[in-house]
Amino acid sequence: MLCDNTNAINLTKNPIMHSRTKHIKIRHHFLREHISNGTCEIKFIATDLQLVDLFTKPLAKDRFNFLLNELGIINVNCLL
């Protein structure tokens, strides 16, 4: 799994308690369990390579087309 927030990644690895993290209980343990079992691995990805941008915010034309290309969304005419 690739995530672009180092804070969130560190939380999955290290169970530090912090006043701002105390509400993230159930999800915290769900993810941590998967990571300690080795069924899932989390890595950092740079923000401009984060492909999910397409699903979370409105984008300008250049960025939009770049992401379409990266996700494998192409026009049928490109195949010919």
Added chain:
Amino acid sequence: MITRNKARLVAKGYNQKEGIDYDETYAPMARLKAVRLLLVFSCIKGFKLFQINVKSAFLNGYINEEVFVSQPPGFEDHQHPEHVFKLKKALYGLKQAPRQWYGRLSVFMTSQGYDKGTSDKTLFIKRKEEDIILVQVYVDDIIFSSTNEELCETFVKIMKSEFEMSMMSELNYFLGLQVKQLQDGIFLSQAKYCKDLLRKFGMDKCKSISTPFSTSCHIDHDVAGNPVDETKYRGLIGSLLYLTASKPDIMFVVCMCSHFQSAPKESHFNATKRILKYLQVTKDVGLWYPGNISLSLTCYSDSEFAGCKIYRKSTSGTCHFLGSSLISWQCKKQACVALSTAKAEYIAAGN
């Protein structure tokens, strides 16, 4: 052009009473994600996909309850006009018909040595020495692929011995999805559905635009705006949601517009019109699944902190790749308000 006319006897299922003439009605259905996963898996492994259809599938199910139907109009028995029919098998329209059909099929498949998938109950798998056959069932449409074409032929043979089936053909059109099987991969699109949608909403000759949403304006409830026809708006949203099966590019904006279905205003309708204008140029755009790549699962997860300007809720986004093929994606307004970006990201990853 009409090629064929069909008539079907349908029972009035709305008169049924729970506990008397029906009990359980749930029937498992294949998700479109599962269908895409099968496409990608077959493509990577280099299998060819086939499709087959069961004719009048629901008529095959047996029913356990006592259900009576009156004589169909025009076909009454003159000597006994007061008599009714007792059903032995399911009819279209009965509430339990889909469940009974699935039950019959799954019992038959299990008796033939097929194993049901552990999480997806509509996927049937059979292993024979080194070979494997995968069968995905969507109510009466069946797609299947195998390492060995002989297994496919035996599958069709046993199905034909039990049910009335259509001809087997290579997979090319399934649930409105156009599938192109090429030498080096599979191309998935919904060009025909898209064209019909544009014609239906009178936008087939509209101007085109390069992105489906504008980055500058935010949509809100727009309480003072002019109301538009709710039914039409909801119909449009429903059609667009189906289009996201092969067009993840409009996923975000369709989800955004679908928040306003209860009281759609002109500003919301204009936003959906912009999607249609975008579709005008991107009718032929679809997903490309290349073959000969590794089978590794990668997931990207991100969140937009306070993406929803009305309630300050964040938007989660995740997408899954098998190799380099996009198989599933999600865009979701989070259920609770996150106070930090780290929490918003964490919620997105935990979903």
